[in-house]
Amino acid sequence: VRKDGLFIAVEVDDAAAADTVLAKKLTDACPVDIYAQHGDGTLELVEKSLDECVLCRLCLDAAAGRDPAPVRVLKLYEDGAAL
């Protein structure tokens, strides 16, 4: 899944987005509520919050230990460079 704001896009592998444990970790980690959970616990990306991203990397930390990294925060204002 991917959602784009004006400045920030977030991309999460579909398998990771379906992982309800990871979805909860991401939801708990992000200080500006870019991540949420659908009724079935799977990951939802909250489009209206995307540009509030403070580049804190807490979501990347929450998803650490998986290879390849399932969560990408992309800086659209830097040609889509990954955080």
Ligand code: SF4
């Ligand atoms: S970098 Fe921080 S603010 Fe941005 S999406 Fe990840 S947890 Fe949220």
